[in-house]
Amino acid sequence: MQQGLAALVLLVASAACASPAASAFVGDVRVALKHVDAGKRLSRPELIRRAAQRSKARAAALSAVRSRRFSGASEQQGAPRGTPVRPSGDLEYVVDLAIGTPPQHVSALLDTGSDLIWTQCAPCTSCLAQPDPVFAPAQSASYEPMRCAGPLCSDIPRHGCLRADTCTYRYNYGDGTTTMGVYATERFTFASPSGDALSVPLGFGCGSLNVGSLNNGSGIVGFGRNPLSLVSQLSIRRFSYCLTPYASGRRSTLLFGTLAAGGGVYGDATGPVQTTPLLQSPQNPTFYYVHLTGLTVGARRLRIPEAAFALQPDGSGGVIVDSGTALTLLPGAVLAEVVRAFRAQLRLPFANGSSPDDGVCFMVPEAWRRASAATSQVPVPRMVFHFQGADLDLPRRNYVLDDHRRSRLCLLLADSGDDGSTIGNLVQQDMRVLYDLEAETLSFAPAQC
Numbered sequence: 297m298q299q300g301l302a303a304l305v306l307l308v309a310s311a312a313c314a315s316p317a318a319s320a321f322v323g324d325v326r327v328a329l330k331h332v333d334a335g336k337r338l339s340r341p342e343l344i345r346r347a348a349q350r351s352k353a354r355a356a357a358l359s360a361v362r363s364r365r366f367s368g369a370s371e372q373q374g375a376p377r378g379t380p381v382r383p384s385g386d387l388e389y390v391v392d393l394a395i396g397t398p399p400q401h402v403s404a405l406l407d408t409g410s411d412l413i414w415t416q417c418a419p420c421t422s423c424l425a426q427p428d429p430v431f432a433p434a435q436s437a438s439y440e441p442m443r444c445a446g447p448l449c450s451d452i453p454r455h456g457c458l459r460a461d462t463c464t465y466r467y468n469y470g471d472g473t474t475t476m477g478v479y480a481t482e483r484f485t486f487a488s489p490s491g492d493a494l495s496v497p498l499g500f501g502c503g504s505l506n507v508g509s510l511n512n513g514s515g516i517v518g519f520g521r522n523p524l525s526l527v528s529q530l531s532i533r534r535f536s537y538c539l540t541p542y543a544s545g546r547r548s549t550l551l552f553g554t555l556a557a558g559g560g561v562y563g564d565a566t567g568p569v570q571t572t573p574l575l576q577s578p579q580n581p582t583f584y585y586v587h588l589t590g591l592t593v594g595a596r597r598l599r600i601p602e603a604a605f606a607l608q609p610d611g612s613g614g615v616i617v618d619s620g621t622a623l624t625l626l627p628g629a630v631l632a633e634v635v636r637a638f639r640a641q642l643r644l645p646f647a648n649g650s651s652p653d654d655g656v657c658f659m660v661p662e663a664w665r666r667a668s669a670a671t672s673q674v675p676v677p678r679m680v681f682h683f684q685g686a687d688l689d690l691p692r693r694n695y696v697l698d699d700h701r702r703s704r705l706c707l708l709l710a711d712s713g714d715d716g717s718t719i720g721n722l723v724q725q726d727m728r729v730l731y732d733l734e735a736e737t738l739s740f741a742p743a744q745c
């Protein structure tokens with residue numbers, strides 16, 4: 297690893313570092329998001345199975361972060377003791393942007409569960425497979441490594457200082473993905489489908505030693521709450537996304553900026569807007585927590601104590617809203633109660649060989665398949681998430697997968713592996729979701745994204 301550190305010197309430039317954006321960004325930006333498996337001509341069941349596999353890795357990483365088991369999780373992946381671990385790099389949505397002067401194209405994964413903005417950089421001691429040419433800082437007139445005393449360097453959990461007074465970083469994800477390199481300042485350009493563009497200086501990781509997986513991306517843009525994230529560096533007041541179903545062929549959208557009331561955020565909404573408070577955890581300050589009070593399956597609210605979803609003072613438990621996880625993750629005891637309710641109302645047997653990779657699956661008998669042939673859907677009980685001050689009555693496709701080829705009906709839920717919960721992106725599809733960081737609220741409305 298010391299040899300890898302020495303190689304980082306190749307990225308050091310002699311110019312002094314310009315400061316990243318230091319004041320609140322004024323205005324609104326709209327960019328397109330695409331799913332990591334877009335264009336692969338996969339069926340909806342195949343797309344969801346692939347996303348479920350990634351959710352499994354993400355669940356393990358989120359569990360490690362929530363329980364603060366940093367040392368154990370790090371050692372399992374070969375990282376030094378005490379290295380902070382973030383959720384996995386196997387994410388779901390990509391935002392296209394450009395870095396440098398002149399701009400070089402980068403496809404970055406969007407992550408509301410981490411903070412660092414980074415991409416792979418040349419010369420590369422160890423680089424991961426990516427869809428774009430590796431960013432070449434030597435070809436950019438605006439690339440400037442950050443000095444060790446510069447803004448943000450001290451906010452990196454594991455940072456160092458090379459000769460020429462240059463800040464270096466190491467950042468670990470729970471699936472073993474690690475990036476290491478020079479922390480620098482560069483111009484980032486975000487272009488909207490209409491042709492409008494925002495170009496701003498940002499602090500970012502220029503990774504020359506990277507291991508693990510980027511899942512069809514060239515880097516990651518952290519949208520968490522900590523100082524390294526895009527949200528914090530630009531002092532973004534609000535951001536919003538509308539995620540399209542994986543197999544729809546439509547691109548999702550991401551908006552960020554001031555997003556003033558009446559500014560068209562809910563122009564695609566097809567139903568009422570509901571709002572619930574955002575919560576924060578000093579132990580896990582990156583995450584966006586909400587207060588979930590209960591669940592309904594069919595006509596009955598389940599007898600699950602509200603404490604099963606509570607955020608604890610030590611940072612364990614709680615309910616996270618996450619763009620990077622596909623399935624919704626529930627504590628084992630809560631998931632078992634939900635599954636019992638569905639099984640009692642569906643009156644279907646569990647599928648033979650049902651796997652957590654598919655969620656929980658039931659067999660659809662031949663008689664049911666014939667009876668539902670006209671709609672190709674077996675009737676299922678409704679599912680409602682009850683938040684403080686808001687009720688999310690889910691569309692069927694947001695929590696159920698019809699796998700006709702294998703005669704299965706699967707719930708898009710999985711075990712979180714601990715006492716925490718995660719609201720995944722499948723639940724959020726065809727919803728306009730707004731994070732208001734001034735009011736500390738999360739709002740949502742059904743939409744045609």
